[in-house]
Amino acid sequence: MSKSLSSITLDSFDLAILNILQRDNSTPQRMIGEAVNLSAPAVQRRIRRMEEAGVIQANVAVVDPAQVGQSITIFVEVEVISETAELIDAAKREFASISEVQQCYYVTGEADFVLVVVVPTMNAYEALTRRLFFGNNNVKRFRTFVTMDRVKVGLAVPLPG
Amino acid sequence: MSKSLSSITLDSFDLAILNILQRDNSTPQRMIGEAVNLSAPAVQRRIRRMEEAGVIQANVAVVDPAQVGQSITIFVEVEVISETAELIDAAKREFASISEVQQCYYVTGEADFVLVVVVPTMNAYEALTRRLFFGNNNVKRFRTFVTMDRVKVGLAVPLPG
DNA sequence: CGCAGAATGAAAGATTTTTTCGCGTCAATG
DNA sequence: CATTGACGCGAAAAAATCTTTCATTCTGCG
Known part of the structure; x- marks a missing residue:
C-alpha cells in the first residue's frame, strides 16, 4: 500500500x-x-x-446492504460542543473506526459532522447512538434521518468530457 | 444487464x-x-x-474527486412542499439524473431528501441550486453543508462474521 | 541536426479466469 | 437399505487477460 x-x-x-x-x-x-x-x-x-x-x-x-441483513441506512447530523482541534480529531478517529459508520464528513453549517450509518435494525441504531453520542460528552445534539429509499447510491465523480 | x-x-x-x-x-x-x-x-x-x-x-x-478537479463535496437537505407520490417520484428521477448528485436518499425526519453533491467550485454549486431548487416550485427549502474533511468515504457494508 | 525523454503498439511471456470433468456428500425416495 | 439426483467441491485443462519486453515514433530542445 x-x-x-x-x-x-x-x-x-x-x-x-x-x-x-x-x-x-x-x-x-x-x-x-x-x-x-x-x-x-x-x-x-x-x-x-x-x-x-x-x-x-x-x-x-x-454490496447490496439489504441482501446481507443490513437493511437500514441512516443519516445523522452531529453537533459538537467544543470545536478544538484535539476534540475534533478525536471525534473523527472515533467515527471512522466504527464499522457501522459507512461514511463520515466534517462539515460547515448547522452541524459539524454528517454520518451515513448502516445497521440491521433500529435496535442496533439505538444501541449505536447510546454508545456514540450519549456516551460522548462532547456531542451537543444529533439529528436522525432514516432512509426510506436509496434513490441513488455510488461514489462516481462527475468527470469533464 | x-x-x-x-x-x-x-x-x-x-x-x-x-x-x-x-x-x-x-x-x-x-x-x-x-x-x-x-x-x-x-x-x-x-x-x-x-x-x-x-x-x-x-x-x-x-476515484479521488480532488485529483479530477471536483474538490468540493456538499450535503444538501431538501424539504419539499407537497409529498404526493407523483411529485416525490418526479423529484427522485430528477435528482438521480443529475451527474453532480453523487448520492440521493429519500428520508424521514426534518427533511425529505438528502443529497451528496460533488462539484468543482462553489460557483458550480450555486448554479446547480438555482437549477435544481429555485427552479423547482415544489422545493420548500434546502440546507447546505459544505464538507471540510472527507473523514471516511466508502460503500462498505458491515458484514456479520 | 541529432539526441533524450516519453509514450506508443506488436508480440511474447506470465498470470488469472473460466470451463470441464469426475468425485463425494446429503437428503429424499423407492 | 440401496438408489437416485441435486449440489458443491477440487484438479486439471483451456481460454482469456494481464504484464513485460522491445523496437518505433514523436516531440522538445540544445
Whole structure:
C-alpha cells in the first residue's frame, strides 16, 4: 500500500478510462482500449499510473446492504460542543473506526459532522447512538434521518468530457 | 444487464469473500481461496452467483474527486412542499439524473431528501441550486453543508462474521 | 541536426479466469 | 437399505487477460 501522492496531469484518454472504470472496473483492458482508441498495454500503463498517483483510490465490489441483513441506512447530523482541534480529531478517529459508520464528513453549517450509518435494525441504531453520542460528552445534539429509499447510491465523480 | 433478483442465502464463505471484495475486488481468486479455504473455482462460482443475485451490485474503481478537479463535496437537505407520490417520484428521477448528485436518499425526519453533491467550485454549486431548487416550485427549502474533511468515504457494508 | 525523454503498439511471456470433468456428500425416495 | 439426483467441491485443462519486453515514433530542445 504505497502512495506516491504526486499529483499528475490527466489527459482526455485518462478521463475516458476513469469514466469506464468508475462504472465497471472488470471491463477488460482490451475493451477499454477499443473504446478510447488505445492499445491494451497503453491502457494498462495509464491505469497503473493513476493508481500509483492515488487518482484511483481503490477497486471495490459494491454490496447490496439489504441482501446481507443490513437493511437500514441512516443519516445523522452531529453537533459538537467544543470545536478544538484535539476534540475534533478525536471525534473523527472515533467515527471512522466504527464499522457501522459507512461514511463520515466534517462539515460547515448547522452541524459539524454528517454520518451515513448502516445497521440491521433500529435496535442496533439505538444501541449505536447510546454508545456514540450519549456516551460522548462532547456531542451537543444529533439529528436522525432514516432512509426510506436509496434513490441513488455510488461514489462516481462527475468527470469533464 | 439481466437481474435475477432471487434472494439467495449466504454462508460464512460467501460473507468472507464479500468482505475481501468490498475492500479490493482486484484480489485474485486464488488468494481469496487461500484466505477462506476454498479452491479458486469455488470462489469464482460463489462470486458469480452473488453477482447474478444482485448481492454484488457493481464492481467499480473509486476515484479521488480532488485529483479530477471536483474538490468540493456538499450535503444538501431538501424539504419539499407537497409529498404526493407523483411529485416525490418526479423529484427522485430528477435528482438521480443529475451527474453532480453523487448520492440521493429519500428520508424521514426534518427533511425529505438528502443529497451528496460533488462539484468543482462553489460557483458550480450555486448554479446547480438555482437549477435544481429555485427552479423547482415544489422545493420548500434546502440546507447546505459544505464538507471540510472527507473523514471516511466508502460503500462498505458491515458484514456479520 | 541529432539526441533524450516519453509514450506508443506488436508480440511474447506470465498470470488469472473460466470451463470441464469426475468425485463425494446429503437428503429424499423407492 | 440401496438408489437416485441435486449440489458443491477440487484438479486439471483451456481460454482469456494481464504484464513485460522491445523496437518505433514523436516531440522538445540544445
